[in-house]
Amino acid sequence: MTGTLFSQINPPQRLLMGPGPSNTYPRVLRAMAADMLGQFDPEMTSYMNETMALYRDVFMTKNQWTLLINGTARAAIEAALVSLCEPGNKILIINNGRFGLLLSEISERIGAEIVTLDYPWGEVASLEEIEQAIIKHEPHIFACVHGDTSTTTAQPLDGVGEMCRKYNVYSYVDATATLGAMPVATDQWGIDIISAGLQKSMGGPPGCGLITISDRAADFIFSRAHVELGLQDGTQTQSQRSRIKSNYFDLAMIMNYWSEKRLNHHTEATSMLYAAREAACILLEEGLANCFERHRLATTAISEGARAMGLTLFGHDATRMYNVTGIYIPNHIDGEQIRAEMRNRFEIEIGSAFGPLKGKIWRIGTMGHNARPHKVFHTLMAFETVLRRAGLDITPGKAIDAAFAVYEGK
Template structure:
């Protein structure tokens, strides 16, 4: 029978318990169905102002420049880097996983001079290692990942901002995987730019990247802007003029669009604005501390259940992210076959891994709308059943019992 390729989209109702994206909160989906508005209608610009205010709470900051970059989380990353760097800029990157490598890939295209603090996957950098790197390489910018889902580890950031300011270094943090699930304490950390995404702990769809920018970073970004015959350019170190590498991701232009000036830069992705606004509203209504506690409880229960199956978690508990857990695939078990059976038999997705961890661990998430007790229990029960079917000896029910006990405590 020939399939109707023009039939209505009818995706399976699947529970996404991998490293992201995750299931979108129903309220966010409903918000996205709202009608369009003109880009400069007062109702639209008021929604933009409200979104800025909401994300100041989400980012735990007083930064005036807290807004959205249209595009997936990578759009925010690229906007930050292309606006802070130019050819010849010195960039120091803390690299401890796949997404630290991504920062290198983007910076290389910009033409920055790249230095790295390379940390084994599953470990984090110390403040001393970061300071030693700054002293050795004297960068213009320090960049790092808060929570790298490729390793499931969270980099401690207390003291990093103060350290960078002491050495006159601008700082950038990618918090895509942690925003909305762990404290992203922008002002306490003292870092200059932090970016995130909706598709993980925020419980939204991919397509919008919240960003917050300190006054210090904003002043630097605006100082790079030079308008001559309609072309924006930036001063380079040798006194010549080099154009900023992107128009779409030029934060100075985006900031003008979100400011009281409302200078036209792009057509705001209206439905994604609605989604971002509603995702932040849900978080603020829940309360930040309650939100973080919910994610931490789900993580502890997931870890307890996995260990009750006799499985070994990857990395240290001290630095484990609160929303995704790495677990070693048992010897003799086909990891991809287990993932397939989880998806086909139970409509539950868990994640595979990248790089040196590929084929060695699964990554199991419990974040955003999915950081819920019943979803943790269903995932553990399904994984236990599949492992038994694959010949891995387990005592039935131990995983769920262990998770219930953890929640009971």
């Protein structure tokens, strides 16, 4: 038998300026090329412990249970929800973007009773509105997305965790798109579980979920790990809580694997662990505040460059994410043709949209390794050129001048 022979993989060197994934830090790629280790090798378990410590700083938390979930960012979302939510539990979800809808889709599959706080895409919920919904519906869990790339909008979270605890509600936040770009203040917000991924502003490849779990949430999850409970008189009673319905996403088992017990659950994805560890090192060496400011400046430069070209931004400046900008497509412009020209002429990827925003906006991301002045300038120059060639009346250089003014503080 003869098999088809394929050439060596040689993808184009594109600048990924969409809503994610972003280009990976070269240091992370180099780390991924390191040799494999056995999952219980002392060097390997040492790297696991170091990674937990690093991500406590990244998540701005003291949570013991801060670790990795093998799989994409969605794997961490599902692990959080399936482990925290029993069938029949009520979950209150903010529905204001594609990834709020994803929380509902996952919750439905695990048998939750879903209640939503519904807003137009690009709008956010106030603390008072969240509290009123909690009082009305008495959910077991409150869940939302911190920054939804589908809307380029960030949901304010100050006070949410404290309020949830007041009403004995567990809180979950998906910070896939914001971790590494803007503060994800786990302890300050008092959120029980926050999950994220590597592929956006952390500057790593897709394939690794990141998660931090409060002791309060961990105690509840561990209480679901045992079907039978022993009483002091030696008799047995059936737990009133249902067993976690997933094996792979059972956080109780995963936490035991990451604990000093090292109870086998799966074989840790070694190269992804190396990637996550290196990405965290890069971020913390730069400093959280410096990294957040770098992302904020990059997005502001894109925004002001777009405005200087006469384009209109989607959303509100007060709730705009630090790492992705929504730009309305002018009526007489073919948005997909512009994206194709950016890719084919300049090897730059920018994003389209979906849902109610499909065909209405472009999304330009400034994430991780790409949130840098020269990549912003390169993107704006290409974008301006392509738009002028498509017939838009733009004074050449206005976008770059506006971006320079942002970086020069003018």
